[in-house]
Amino acid sequence: MNIPASRPAYPLDNDILLQGILDHTPAFIYIKDLQSRYILTSRMSELVFNIKNEDIQGKTPHEVLPKEIADIFEGHDQVVVATDSVQEFEETFCRPGHPPFTLLTVLFPLRRATGESYAVCGISTDITARKQAEFAEHEQRTLAEALADTAATLNSTLDINEVLDRILTNVERVVPHDAAAILLVGEDRKTAHVARHKKRPGTGEVQPLLSAQIPLEDMHRTNDLPLWMKAKGMEWVRSIAGAPIVFDDQLIGYIYLMSAAPNFFQPAQIERLRAFANQASIAIRNARLYEQAQELAAFKERQRLAREMHDAVSQSLFSATVMAETLPRIWNRSPETVKEGLVELQKLTRGALAEMRNLLVELRPKALINADLGDLIRQLADGLAGRTQVVVELKLEGRRPLPAEVQTAFFRIAQETLNNIVKHARASRVLIAFNNQPQRVSLFIRDNGCGFDIEAVPPDRLGLKILQERAAAIGAVLEINSQLGEGTTLGLHWENPQSQVVL
């Protein structure tokens, strides 16, 4: 369409023209006088505020609109009047019972030919849909980031508490709340307890919940406040959101969020909480599988040791019985054999007794910590002498209690070394020297067996790696020297850090 350069010949009614334009524009346009009274409004006011045009004109926002909205409008009008300049505002209106909406508003003063302003004109565009999309995108991104962060923690640690704490931190980024707790169902499957908790500084306490045994049937009530949430000291909680933690179709816990505001949590937020509950389920599952695997490995190890020792005792006793039965019958025929036999019989029974005590140490780990380490090493030496033909020389010096982990490491290293000698060394003599001094504890074991080429034996063979790890764990130095045909020596030295502090 061509617009003529000159004014058309027919007359225009300015007011009708203006109202016509206003009524057919998708924006909400209004003109107010300097006292914020509406002079002209577009029909959009009917759509936005549900008020007829004629009901608005001549009135201020406070006279026709809810106070929350009117405050914003009049506030912005005053800014324009005071600054006498063009302003742009994002005006977001939240009213209980209504969906929030946002207007992008340009406000500018209308001026007379003299330059003084006589009215304010506003052009508002409804950008609610765009804002919602932005908000939803932001929320989704935050949720995805929070879940990814938890997942990373899940993969990097088996410490269940670390993962649960991280879950609580990440929930905070996605669903605001005043306090949060993760409850786990107990072994009895009738009650639950708070496993981890977190609260915002300055908000209500969760302390009263920490020692509580919460009945299971009460956990599911998340619509109204469950009874346990009404515990003394928890009165500040006005609303909660909960998501069950389920594993193998079984309820194993709950994540709860608490707020001091009533009806605070939205259904969409509870939905998000479920994603974290699922992660908690994986964390707990991993941790429990790990624990089970540990327990199972320890159980298998104990069973193996017990079997080996029981076997050793049975063998010794069988041999002793056979000898005891045989010796009287050859008394007259070969007195020399009988004499030797009696010495061996004694060694056998003493060895069996020592093996029984060693077995007891395996079955009752406390015995390992409470006994004197020298006595335990004598027990190991007696066991070795009793079940083999090896001549064992034992030198013990010093008696004093040691830290449990040091005692355990020395005992296990001695035990493993003697087992290695029996299994691999084919030695006829073994020297065991143990010296327990206040500053320094050392163990020395030397055999005259076949030895081995240290370079050629992979460290994980012969349990050498485990020996080194045990030594390293208590800060001790372990040295193993061996050559083919030359026997093997082991030295284990631990410096007592306590004694150095005293010096």
Added chain:
Amino acid sequence: MSPTRSRQTIRVLLVDDHDMVRRGLSVFLQAFDDLELIGEARDGFEALSLCGQLKPDVILMDMVMPRMNGVEAAGMITKKYPDIRIIAITSFEDDQMVKAALQAGATSYLHKNVSIDELGEAIRKAWAGIPTLSTEAAQALIHSATTPTNTGLTNRELEVLHLMVAGQNNPEIAAALGVSRSTIKTHVSNILAKLGVSSRLEAVKFALERRLFA
């Protein structure tokens, strides 16, 4: 070859990884004029090579040994030297091992609680081709013949238990057996009920202790 069996002394080879047991048994052989110690070996390998050199009449052999165990050694020795009689002697209570040793060709199966007179008699009988079973070994044979698993578990439940022992969880077992998780859940609770235990871990312990899948 029966004429050689009328010889006066029975030549015995001792095979045991425990020094003390060999020592005790060597003393024991001195008490009987008709039994002669001709050699000692500490595992199945040594026994096998000594058989060629020494040609023993009877081998008194432990079952659980490093390198080559008694069952394997018995199988190889009886195949290569059918005239040599083997007496298995062990301290273990293991149903399966009794069966395996006899199947491998051992003539007799004794436990390490046998008296020296019984042991002497068992060696003479074995030499004559007559088996001797300790009471425990006989019970073990009857036990393994009458109650294969003694747990009352179905084959499917045994399969599930086996996977539990391998450390798999319900979804993994379901995937491995191609059935639904709820089916596995039912199996697991049936297994727990039949074994009389209250947790998965206990069921796994049970299976390990009874060596159900050893």
